[in-house]
Amino acid sequence: MKYLKLGVMQTLVIERQKEFGVFLRAAADTAGEETVLLPKKQLPAGAVAGTSLEVFLYKDSSDRLIATTRRPLLTVGEVGKLEIREITKIGAFLDMGLERDVLLPFRERVGEIKPGMQVLVALYVDKSDRLAATMRVYRHLRAAEGVAKEQVVRGTVYELGEPGIYVAVDDKYFGMIPKAEAYGNFSVGQEITARVIRVREDGKLDLSPRRRAFEQMDEDAELLLKKLDEAGGSLPYHDRSNPAEIEAALGLSKNAFKRALGRLLKAGKVVKTPQGLLKKS
Incomplete structure (x- = not known):
C-alpha cells in the first residue's frame, strides 16, 4: 500500500458513493489507484464525494482492508493498556475499541495472562500485513x-x-x-x-519505589515494628547482620534497616540484645 496506511488515523477523501458505503482515497492519489471502503453506517451525515474524513484502517474478518471513523484505543506504534476479551489456541484477543479485536500472539506474551486482564501492549503490523499486539513494548x-x-x-x-x-x-x-x-x-x-x-x-x-531516606524513615520504622509484632516481639537482626538476610526477611536494605532501627531506639520502642531486637512492651 503506497497511500493507504494500516493501523493509523489518516485523512482520506470520498471518491465515490455506493449503496453500501463510500470508497475513500488519499488526497495525493489523484488517480484513485488505492481505495478503501467506509461502510454506510460509519458515514457522517452530509458527507459527499470530495469530502475529507479522518479514518482508521484495519482488516475485517475476511482480511479485507476497511475504514472506520471510530478512533481505536491504540494506533500503530503507541503503547497502552487493552483488555483481554478471550484466549484461544493462537493467542489472546484484545478489545481495541472497534468491531474487530486485535490478536496478541502467544510469542508476544510476557508472563501469565487471563480474560478480563488489562495488559500493556503496543500495536504493530505483522509480517502478514495484519494488525497485532505485543507485550514486548521496549522498542516502542x-x-x-x-x-x-x-x-x-x-x-x-x-x-x-x-x-x-x-x-x-x-x-x-x-x-x-x-x-x-x-x-x-x-x-x-x-x-x-x-x-x-x-x-x-x-x-x-x-x-x-522508595522515597528519599529522610522521608522513608518513619515508614520503615513502622514496618520494622510490624515485623516485630508478627514475630512475637523479637527479631534476630542487628546492625551487623548480613544485608541479604535483612532484605529477604524485612524487604529493607541494610542502610534503611539501620536508619529505621535508630529511629525506634531513639523513640524507646525497641532495645538491642545480643540475640537481635526486642520490642518494648
Whole structure:
C-alpha cells in the first residue's frame, strides 16, 4: 500500500458513493489507484464525494482492508493498556475499541495472562500485513521529556530482568528500577509510583519505589515494628547482620534497616540484645 496506511488515523477523501458505503482515497492519489471502503453506517451525515474524513484502517474478518471513523484505543506504534476479551489456541484477543479485536500472539506474551486482564501492549503490523499486539513494548518506548530528578512518576512494570525492573513511565518512557533499588515484590502489569533518581543522557529514567531516606524513615520504622509484632516481639537482626538476610526477611536494605532501627531506639520502642531486637512492651 503506497497511500493507504494500516493501523493509523489518516485523512482520506470520498471518491465515490455506493449503496453500501463510500470508497475513500488519499488526497495525493489523484488517480484513485488505492481505495478503501467506509461502510454506510460509519458515514457522517452530509458527507459527499470530495469530502475529507479522518479514518482508521484495519482488516475485517475476511482480511479485507476497511475504514472506520471510530478512533481505536491504540494506533500503530503507541503503547497502552487493552483488555483481554478471550484466549484461544493462537493467542489472546484484545478489545481495541472497534468491531474487530486485535490478536496478541502467544510469542508476544510476557508472563501469565487471563480474560478480563488489562495488559500493556503496543500495536504493530505483522509480517502478514495484519494488525497485532505485543507485550514486548521496549522498542516502542521513547526517551523521557520534561521529567526531572526526584519527580514522582507513575508507571507499569513490563518486564523483570537481571539488571532490575523495567517500567514504562506514563506508559511511554523508558524506565528501570535498578536491582539495588528493587526492594519488594514486582509483577508484570503492576502499576507503581516511583521516584526518579537519575535522568540518563539518553533520556532513560532510573527509578526507586522508595522515597528519599529522610522521608522513608518513619515508614520503615513502622514496618520494622510490624515485623516485630508478627514475630512475637523479637527479631534476630542487628546492625551487623548480613544485608541479604535483612532484605529477604524485612524487604529493607541494610542502610534503611539501620536508619529505621535508630529511629525506634531513639523513640524507646525497641532495645538491642545480643540475640537481635526486642520490642518494648
